[in-house]
Amino acid sequence: MRRDFCDLFKEAACGQNGRVSVELAPLGDSAVIIRLDDSLGEILATARILEAAKICGVIDIAPAFASVAVFFSSPDDRENSTAAIETILRQHKPSPRAIGETRLLEIPVCYEPAYGLDLEIVARHAQLSPNEIALHHSGASYEVRCVGFTPGFPYLSGLPKVLATPRRATPRVAVPPGSVAIGGAQTGIYPLASPGGWNIIGRTPLRLFDAAREPAALLQAGDRVRFFAISGKEFARWEE
Numbered sequence: 503m504r505r506d507f508c509d510l511f512k513e514a515a516c517g518q519n520g521r522v523s524v525e526l527a528p529l530g531d532s533a534v535i536i537r538l539d540d541s542l543g544e545i546l547a548t549a550r551i552l553e554a555a556k557i558c559g560v561i562d563i564a565p566a567f568a569s570v571a572v573f574f575s576s577p578d579d580r581e582n583s584t585a586a587i588e589t590i591l592r593q594h595k596p597s598p599r600a601i602g603e604t605r606l607l608e609i610p611v612c613y614e615p616a617y618g619l620d621l622e623i624v625a626r627h628a629q630l631s632p633n634e635i636a637l638h639h640s641g642a643s644y645e646v647r648c649v650g651f652t653p654g655f656p657y658l659s660g661l662p663k664v665l666a667t668p669r670r671a672t673p674r675v676a677v678p679p680g681s682v683a684i685g686g687a688q689t690g691i692y693p694l695a696s697p698g699g700w701n702i703i704g705r706t707p708l709r710l711f712d713a714a715r716e717p718a719a720l721l722q723a724g725d726r727v728r729f730f731a732i733s734g735k736e737f738a739r740w741e742e
Contacts, residue, residue: 506570506594509595515522517522520544520618522609524670525537525642526584527572528580530616531572531574532577532580533571533573533574534571534572534584535569535570535571535572535578535579535675536548536569536570536572536587536591537568537569538568538570539568539655539686540723542645542647542659545567545569545570545723546592546723546724547572548565549563549565549570549723550598551590551591551594552570552572552587552590552591556636557583557587557706558582558583558586559574559575559576559579559580559582559583560579560580561574561575564648564650565648565723566647566648566650567648567657571595571741574651575594575625576590602726604725604726605722605724605726606722606726607721607725607727607728608705608727608730609691609706609728609730610707610708610729610730610731610732610733610737611636611681611682611704611705611729611730611731611732612704612705612706612707612732612733612734612736612737613635613636613639613703613704614734615632617681617702617705617734617737618632618636618702618703618705619681619706620670620683620701620702620703621636621702621703623667623701624665624667624684624701624703626666627667627668628667630664631702635665635703636703636704636731638662638665639662639665639703639729639730640663640664640731641662642660643727643728644658644661644726644727644728644729645658645659645661645724645725645726645727646721646722646723646726646727646735647659647723648723648724649721649722649728651716652692652693652694652696653711653719654694654710654711654719654721655691655692655693655695655710656690656691656727657690658689658691659688659689660689661684663687663690664728665684665689666684666686666687667684667685667701669685669686670701671702672699673697673698673699674697674698674699675697676695676696677695677697677698677702678692678695678702678705679692679693679694679695679699679709680692680693680703680705680707680708680710681698682702682703682704682705682706683698683700683701683702684701684703685699685700685701691706691709691710693709693729694711705737707732707740708720708740
């Protein structure tokens with residue numbers, strides 16, 4: 503007889519004294535979400551501990567801004583393995599120091615008007631010139647907080663506050679692949695042609711997602727990123 507997930511969750515999340523030690527919650531019928539704070543180090547450490555554990559039935563582990571989602575091949579696998587997740591995390595308390603060195607990737611961006619479709623809008627909002635927008639954006643250091651929305655789309659923290667710009671009132675039906683954009687207090691890169699409502703300030707010639715590549719996504723959670731400006735002519739040469 504199948505047991506109710508809520509009962510299993512209560513058993514898994516509580517220690518002998520009955521206090522919750524790890525906050526797990528159902529995510530659909532074949533996944534659980536582990537809620538954490540917004541420490542990128544703790545999130546990545548948690549994901550890596552679970553990946554190394556090779557829990558039966560787990561098909562994907564996805565870090566996000568303040569949580570880690572664990573996806574199972576079936577509802578039964580989720581019910582059978584939830585207690586194991588809590589036990590693993592209780593025995594191996596995630597430590598941000600355990601993630602080791604992170605990668606630094608430098609990404610070329612053409613900020614010229616032909617590629618920065620909303621550069622003027624962002625400039626007016628920030629009360630800066632388009633060139634100053636490019637200088638601020640390329641002068642900052644960023645961290646990949648998570649990857650999602652479309653395959654390979656990196657959500658980057660570290661955007662200078664002066665560049666924070668509300669999303670477009672009307673999203674575009676199709677955003678060119680490689681578009682570098684600002685949405686609120688974040689910046690990101692559209693790896694594929696897709697709908698999108700962020701403000702496009704430039705474009706990179708790099709391919710951020712390639713299904714034939716391993717890994718398919720160029721950027722992973724925890725990577726550090728810096729942008730550097732290139733001209734339209736340099737952009738064309740990168741694409742050759």
